[in-house]
Amino acid sequence: RLVRVFFGFLAAVACGILYAAYLSAYHDRKFWFSTRQELERELTFQGGSGVYYYYYKHMLTVPSFERGFYELTIDNRTVSGQTINAVERLSLYPELITSYIYRVTDSQDFVEPIYFYVGAVFGLQAVYVTALFVCSWVMSGTWVAGMLAVAWYVINRPDTTKVDFAIPLRDNWALPYFSCQVAALTGFLSNNISSATEMFCYLTMSATTFTFLLVWEHSHYMADIHKVYLSSLFPVYLCQFQNPALLSSPLLGLLIGSVLARYFQQKMKKGPFVARLMKLFLHFHLVFTTAITFSYLVKKLIPVSESDFILKFLEVKFGLNTTTDFITNFLLCQESFQTPSQDLFLRLTQSSVLPFYLLVLTVCLLSTLQTIYRRLSGQPMKTNVRLEDGRIGEQPEVIYHVCHTLLFGGLALLFDGMKYLWTPYVCMFTAFGVCSPDLWMTVFKWLKLKSIHPVVLSLILSTAVPTIIGFSLWREYCPRVLAELSDVQEFYDHDTVELINWIKSQAPVAAVFAGSPQLLGTVKLCSGSAVTSLPLYSDINLLRRTEDTYQVYALRSAEDIYKILTSQKTNYVIIEDSICNELSLNKGCRLKDLLDISNGHVIYDKEEIYSFSKHRRFCHEIKMNYSPYTNYFTRVFWNRSYHVYKVNTVISFQY
Numbered sequence: 062r063l064v065r066v067f068f069g070f071l072a073a074v075a076c077g078i079l080y081a082a083y084l085s086a087y088h089d090r091k092f093w094f095s096t097r098q099e100l101e102r103e104l105t106f107q108g109g110s111g112v113y114y115y116y117y118k119h120m121l122t123v124p125s126f127e128r129g130f131y132e133l134t135i136d137n138r139t140v141s142g143q144t145i146n147a148v149e150r151l152s153l154y155p156e157l158i159t160s161y162i163y164r165v166t167d168s169q170d171f172v173e174p175i176y177f178y179v180g181a182v183f184g185l186q187a188v189y190v191t192a193l194f195v196c197s198w199v200m201s202g203t204w205v206a207g208m209l210a211v212a213w214y215v216i217n218r219p220d221t222t223k224v225d226f227a228i229p230l231r232d233n234w235a236l237p238y239f240s241c242q243v244a245a246l247t248g249f250l251s252n253n254i255s256s257a258t259e260m261f262c263y264l265t266m267s268a269t270t271f272t273f274l275l276v277w278e279h280s281h282y283m284a285d286i287h288k289v290y291l292s293s294l295f296p297v298y299l300c301q302f303q304n305p306a307l308l309s310s311p312l313l314g315l316l317i318g319s320v321l322a323r324y325f326q327q328k329m330k331k332g333p334f335v336a337r338l339m340k341l342f343l344h345f346h347l348v349f350t351t352a353i354t355f356s357y358l359v360k361k362l363i364p365v366s367e368s369d370f371i372l373k374f375l376e377v378k379f380g381l382n383t384t385t386d387f388i389t390n391f392l393l394c395q396e397s398f399q400t401p402s403q404d405l406f407l408r409l410t411q412s413s414v415l416p417f418y419l420l421v422l423t424v425c426l427l428s429t430l431q432t433i434y435r436r437l438s439g440q441p442m443k444t445n446v447r448l449e450d451g452r453i454g455e456q457p458e459v460i461y462h463v464c465h466t467l468l469f470g471g472l473a474l475l476f477d478g479m480k481y482l483w484t485p486y487v488c489m490f491t492a493f494g495v496c497s498p499d500l501w502m503t504v505f506k507w508l509k510l511k512s513i514h515p516v517v518l519s520l521i522l523s524t525a526v527p528t529i530i531g532f533s534l535w536r537e538y539c540p541r542v543l544a545e546l547s548d549v550q551e552f553y554d555h556d557t558v559e560l561i562n563w564i565k566s567q568a569p570v571a572a573v574f575a576g577s578p579q580l581l582g583t584v585k586l587c588s589g590s591a592v593t594s595l596p597l598y599s600d601i602n603l604l605r606r607t608e609d610t611y612q613v614y615a616l617r618s619a620e621d622i623y624k625i626l627t628s629q630k631t632n633y634v635i636i637e638d639s640i641c642n643e644l645s646l647n648k649g650c651r652l653k654d655l656l657d658i659s660n661g662h663v664i665y666d667k668e669e670i671y672s673f674s675k676h677r678r679f680c681h682e683i684k685m686n687y688s689p690y691t692n693y694f695t696r697v698f699w700n701r702s703y704h705v706y707k708v709n710t711v712i713s714f715q716y
Contacts, residue, residue: 069204073194076211077187083215084183084224086546091225094179100561100587102175104554106229109582109596113229114178115589116153120160121174130157140603141573141591141630150600154300155234155276182228185237189222190214192240193485196247197493200458201523206496209527213414213488216538220405220484232481235276240485242269243465250458271296370601378475387611387659388604394650395598397478405480409487412538413530418487421494425463428454428503449516451506453499466490495530498523556702560635561587563698563705568633575610575626576635578603584635593629608659614640615656616674619683623693626708633697636704641680653678 089095092105106114116133123129133153137144147153159181163169168177193214194207214221224233245265248254254262374389376382378398384390392398409415432454453459466486473483494500501519510518564574565588574584578596585592594606609625613636626634643651654670657663662674683690684704698705 065204069198069207070195072204073191073198073207076194076208077189077191080190080211080215081183081187083542083546084186085180088179088183088225088228090546090548099175100558101553103586104557104561104583106227106583106586108227108230109579110227110229111586112582112595113151113153113156113231114175115586116147116151117156117160117178118174118586120156121163126161126164129160133157138589138591139585140595140606141593151595151597152231152276155231179228182224182233185234186222186224189237189240189485192237192244193489196240196244197489197496199244199247199251200456200462200493201496202498203496203523205524205527205531206492209496209531210489210492212531212534212538213412213492214485215542216412216534217409217414217484217488220408220480221488222485223481231276235273236482236485238269238273238276239482242266242273243486245269246461247458250461252457385658385661387608387655388601390655390658391604391608391652392598394655397476399477400475401473401477401480405477409484413533414488414491417495417530418491421491421500422463422466424500424503425453425459425494426467428452429460429463430454432460448498448502448519451499451502451504451515453497453503456499462490462493492527496523496527556700557583559700560698560703560705564588564590567698572632573630574633574635575613575629575631577611577637577640578607580635580637593626593631610634611652611656612679613683614653614678614680615660616662616672616676617660617679618676619679619689619693621676622679623708631708634694634706634708636680636683636706638702638704641678 092102094102094105097105103111103114119133120126120129123132130148133147134149135144136147139145139147148157159178162181163174163177172180190211193210194204197210198204198207200206218225222233222236223230227233242265245262249259249262249266370388373382373384373386374392377384377389378393406415409418432452454463466483469479469483469486472479498516498519501522502515505515505519561584564572564584568574568588568590571591573591573593574581575593576584578594581592581594582596584590585595593610594603597603606629609629612625613622613634640652643653645651649655649670653672654663657672657674658670660674662672664671664673683694683706686696693709694706695709696704697707
């Protein structure tokens with residue numbers, strides 16, 4: 062057994078290291094990272110994610126770590142006219158920890174800061190796949206399941222991770238800890254573990270839960286496990302500077318409701334079937350009622366600005382209401398919040414993971430429902446389930462994962478962005494199922510197989526099926542994966558490089574720039590200039606500022622735009638041709654359409670939308686260089702993609 066465990070952990074670590082090496086090689090090949098200048102390397106942090114890396118750079122330039130941390134808590138050089146706590150607002154603990162390690166280890170003598178940062182993220186991805194390996198291995202009993210889980214994860218990489226194009230995103234820092242949390246909880250729920258292993262899993266759960274909550278603002282879920290989450294929430298609340306959103310989160314409300322329900326229903330497992338069923342419904346009613354009441358009281362005592370907005374967003378998402386509000390419609394048009402396309406399920410089917418996932422989920426779910434029925438009927442639950450019993454649904458870790466995967470699957474069907482949480486889970490859960498003799502034995506028990514001994518057949522299938530799957534995946538996808546490393550790709554954004562170089566050489570150091578949030582994240586990263594907003598969609602105040610800045614693409618007058626920009630203390634406004642001249646099949650989601658709907662500048666005729674206003678579209682008219690636009694704005698830079706206008710401090714009324 063020790064030899065098997067040793068080689069299993071060796072295989073898990075090897076898979077993690079190989080995956081990190083693959084990511085590093087692929088990233089360097091895709092962006093020609095090692096041959097680029099510093100500015101061009103920073104521009105590879107796409108989607109506005111580079112703003113996080115800016116703070117990492119800042120922490121390396123300050124005289125001391127303590128001084129840098131203090132400056133970030135009273136940051137008045139990022140968002141114009143505002144002093145923000147950047148650590149709380151942007152969840153900057155990954156950058157703080159990474160910069161601290163870089164400083165104390167004197168790594169500047171061996172590696173450049175950007176390589177250290179990228180290497181830290183790739184290292185966490187290695188931890189991610191290692192945890193998936195271990196989780197599938199613990200549940201199935203064979204490390205072949207772990208290798209299959211990692212193989213599916215790598216093959217479906219476009220749907221499992223965003224690390225390819227946006228390294229600094231919070232997801233890439235937080236999800237590895239979530240994966241470790243799930244693996245530790247799986248071990249904790251297993252029946253056949255020693256007290257020392259149980260304590261190790263408990264401590265691992267506590268550490269990873271705390272870290273996961275700390276580095277990402279989105280989290281979830283449980284006798285002893287309640288203590289882990291409650292004890293993790295309190296220090297996170299302190300570390301996030303008494304963030305009121307944590308106190309009003311569904312997580313805390315459900316935990317408190319569950320604790321109270323367990324206290325008041327200590328005899329829930331006694332009585333006839335109908336009585337137990339009624340007690341179960343009463344238990345859920347008590348949990349959710351307590352959670353809703355607690356959240357309501359917290360929101361009344363400690364106002365949380367996002368709560369009403371989230372409710373409004375969900376109403377529109379589920380078709381219960383309609384709105385002309387720009388921010389709500391803008392978020393609904395983001396790819397992450399839209400319903401996933403059929404291409405996702407087609408890709409998962411082609412890699413064979415989805416068909417086997419549905420098989421494994423069906424068997425485990427039905428067996429779990431059987432277990433629930435037995436418990437409600439008064440039958441005792443076996444503490445030591447044997448293979449010949451064919452009851453995979455009586456394993457606590459299987460019940461937990463069935464509930465988890467159903468929850469994630471439901472969210473992934475609603476929001477495309479949730480696929481990055483659900484798809485890795487699918488890979489792990491499916492690999493466990495096809496490699497588990499208990500699953501095949503459960504099926505044979507239902508079929509009442511007698512011609513062949515079911516135990517022998519289940520052991521054969523639990524080895525043969527993953528072997529066949531693994532061979533077919535290796536034959537079809539191994540050449541593709543290796544080809545990605547040999548493909549010569551070119552990434553060079555000449556216009557953005559030209560824009561940033563102009564800002565760094567011509568614009569005053571104290572200048573404030575307005576533009577799209579993604580571009581402003583790049584401007585902040587590469588030049589350090591103050592901006593009017595940031596690419597942070599979880600902050601309602603920044604979203605309101607973004608709406609104001611986006612008015613340059615609306616049907617508004619020069620005077621209106623001038624008043625909006627000066628109210629945000631803007632010195633320069635950047636107009637992007639890609640937004641101004643946007644062409645899209647989904648006409649209702651173009652930025653111009655969202656602004657026109659919000660501003661009431663639309664006419665509906667036979668289900669068609671037509672824009673109408675006494676003013677022409679600002680981003681087009683300002684390029685014509687005539688009055689009154691020249692009275693308020695002066696063009697100072699332009700290329701094929703960007704037009705930069707200075708907001709005049711003295712208005713000229715020349716015609």
